[in-house]
Amino acid sequence: MARPTTAERGREVRRKLLDVACRLIAERGWTAVSTRMLADRAGVTPGLVHYHFSSVQALLSEAATGAMRDYLAQAPGLFDRADSPRRGLELLLGELDRHTGLDPQSLLFIEAYLAATRDDALRGEISAVVAEFRSRVADWLGRCGVADPDGTAAVLAAAIDGVLMHRALSPGMSGADVAPVLGRILAPAAGERGPHETEGTGDPA
Amino acid sequence: MARPTTAERGREVRRKLLDVACRLIAERGWTAVSTRMLADRAGVTPGLVHYHFSSVQALLSEAATGAMRDYLAQAPGLFDRADSPRRGLELLLGELDRHTGLDPQSLLFIEAYLAATRDDALRGEISAVVAEFRSRVADWLGRCGVADPDGTAAVLAAAIDGVLMHRALSPGMSGADVAPVLGRILAPAAGERGPHETEGTGDPA
DNA sequence: TGCTATTTTGGGCATCCGACCAAGTCGAAC
DNA sequence: GTTCGACTTGGTCGGATGCCCAAAATAGCA
Numbered sequence: 001m002a003r004p005t006t007a008e009r010g011r012e013v014r015r016k017l018l019d020v021a022c023r024l025i026a027e028r029g030w031t032a033v034s035t036r037m038l039a040d041r042a043g044v045t046p047g048l049v050h051y052h053f054s055s056v057q058a059l060l061s062e063a064a065t066g067a068m069r070d071y072l073a074q075a076p077g078l079f080d081r082a083d084s085p086r087r088g089l090e091l092l093l094g095e096l097d098r099h100t101g102l103d104p105q106s107l108l109f110i111e112a113y114l115a116a117t118r119d120d121a122l123r124g125e126i127s128a129v130v131a132e133f134r135s136r137v138a139d140w141l142g143r144c145g146v147a148d149p150d151g152t153a154a155v156l157a158a159a160i161d162g163v164l165m166h167r168a169l170s171p172g173m174s175g176a177d178v179a180p181v182l183g184r185i186l187a188p189a190a191g192e193r194g195p196h197e198t199e200g201t202g203d204p205a
Numbered sequence: 206m207a208r209p210t211t212a213e214r215g216r217e218v219r220r221k222l223l224d225v226a227c228r229l230i231a232e233r234g235w236t237a238v239s240t241r242m243l244a245d246r247a248g249v250t251p252g253l254v255h256y257h258f259s260s261v262q263a264l265l266s267e268a269a270t271g272a273m274r275d276y277l278a279q280a281p282g283l284f285d286r287a288d289s290p291r292r293g294l295e296l297l298l299g300e301l302d303r304h305t306g307l308d309p310q311s312l313l314f315i316e317a318y319l320a321a322t323r324d325d326a327l328r329g330e331i332s333a334v335v336a337e338f339r340s341r342v343a344d345w346l347g348r349c350g351v352a353d354p355d356g357t358a359a360v361l362a363a364a365i366d367g368v369l370m371h372r373a374l375s376p377g378m379s380g381a382d383v384a385p386v387l388g389r390i391l392a393p394a395a396g397e398r399g400p401h402e403t404e405g406t407g408d409p410a
Numbered sequence: 411t412g413c414t415a416t417t418t419t420g421g422g423c424a425t426c427c428g429a430c431c432a433a434g435t436c437g438a439a440c
Numbered sequence: 441g442t443t444c445g446a447c448t449t450g451g452t453c454g455g456a457t458g459c460c461c462a463a464a465a466t467a468g469c470a
Contacts, residue, residue, distance in 0.1 A: 031237035162367025
């Protein structure tokens, strides 16, 4: 039905370039993505890349931050459905198991972290995105009565990325393996009773 | 005084190339390191790079794995001087505080992880190196009576890299901040009494 | 039906890339 | 003193790079 007007197709090309950029960053590495690569994969002419974007760097940055924002904006919905640390951790690790560390999503995140190291503007954007994610996790932890929600959220977020990165090297570390260990991080605040405290590790598969 | 024989100077050039490779990987990113860059920084002719190494990739791989091996071979000496989880964690976080996440050492590790994603031989070498590190940490944890030494060591190692990566984006997360959280990971095995269990977070700065 | 703005094309620019090689230098062993 | 092997030089090769631009195609508006 859609009569693709010119402007609409232009926006579609732009969107497509952002999409293939995410895939290529994961596939080849941030600094190895080139103008022609992007154009070929998107099925457009190389000249179009610099028509829609001021530079390849700008395209990559916009693609990465956009994808990270999209993913993390949908992820915290996870926590809203969890009222206890154990249930939240369960959902979180389920989400974690959907990533092997070699999938485009995981690699894009780590590549973006490294690229932010060499690009101040990108660093600002990315640190804002993860800061917001951390604060949402901290809110959830606070509601669940976990001690030191801010510090715990920061370490938890970092540990998630670390596990993804290590899993790419040595597969075999599943969510079920890290669950009991990370679960120990979520200790209840002093004086508050943990709703579902895990004492031993007797977790039936 | 030293009469540098030709063969000696050759070995020195090779060593120097490996050294600047580590720095350049951290500075520009793995895939952005070029033959000319390496030669310029090392103060030699571009042709020398391909005389001493079969390819730039081979040079980068050897440089990264060598540096990782050197660093991790010296790090576990840390654990030998620690008989309790808390003391070991203290030493570990002290070591962690020496890295900002933006220093060449930290960046080299993460760049190497990502490069291993696209190079099977490199992945084999790196995963062997970190596996040995993990097993040493697990040994130490076992000696200290920590529950599930293997799983704990795996998550701990991953968390360390994750914290380094996140710290590069949002500084302000010091070792003192992550200490109480990571400390909770090191729970004593069931039936065994933790030597220095940290209950609350009342840790004097 | 023109007019105008937007999108698209294909090619061109200077620069850099990894890899290779013939010729030259040097030191050590004979 | 000569020979030999390891090391070094400077340059070349085909190809890829990011970015730019004049011209062509397209579609909404008058």
